[in-house]
Amino acid sequence: MARVDDYQKSYDLAAEELGARDYKTMPQMAGVTLADDASYMELNYLGRPVRVSAPPITVQATDDGPEIPLAEQALVLHYLAKADGTPMSGKWITYREVEAGEFYWSAFVKRAKDPLVGFFGHQPQRLAELAPLVGGEGEGETGDVSVIVRAFPFVPVMLVLWEGDDEFPPDGNLLFDESIGHYLSTEDIALTAGMPIYKMMALSRK
Secondary structure (H helix, E strand, O other), X not given: OOOHHHHHHHHHHHHHHHHOOOHHHHHHHHOOEEOOOOOEEEEEEXXXXXXXXXXXXXXXXXXXXXXXXXXXXXXXXXXXXXXXXXXXXXXEEEHHXXXXXXXXXXXXXXXXXXXXXXXXXXXXXHHHHHHHHHXXXXXXXXXXXXXXXXXXXXXXXXXXXXXXXXXXXXXXXXXXXXXXXHOOOHHHHHHXXXXXXXXXXXXXXX
C-alpha cells in the first residue's frame, strides 16, 4: 500500500513537470480555463471545481466540499503534466486495450471492476442516481445500465453493468476513450477509474 511519502513524491515530481509547461497552452492541451494573468488554471475533476496555481503549485477545490486528498491532488497534476491535446476519438476501449493494460489487469480489476460490480451489481439504478454527483454526464451506450463520468475535461469513463439472472451473476466493466493514453499513464487510468466508484459508494452510505 502506498504511503503518504510516496504520494508526496508523486505530487512533487508531477508539480516539477507541470511547472516546466507553458500555462498559456493548457486550455488547448488539457481543456482547462486559464486566469487572465496565467497565475492559475481551473478544471473539473469528477464534478468538483479545482484550481491549480502557477509555481509554487497548489491544488485546491473551490467548492465547499472536503479538501482533496494528496493522492488525488497528485493525480490531477499527472493529468495536467501529461495532457497533449489529442482529440477524443469517440471510440471506447477496455483497460486491456490500453498500453500495458494486460500487465496491470489484475490491479485494475481489484481497484475498479470488482468494486463496481460488487457494490452496484445488485442495485444498478443506484449507479445512475449517484453518477451526477461525481461528474456523471448521462447514460452510456452499452450494458443494462451504464453511465459516462467525466473524470477530467478530456477523460470520460463509461461505467457499465449487466444485471444478473438465475444462471449468471451481475457483471460489469469500465471503458475509456481511445485517446486515454495521451492523458494518463496506465497505472493512473486504473486509479482514476476507481475514484468515482469509491466516491459513489461513500455517498450511498450517507
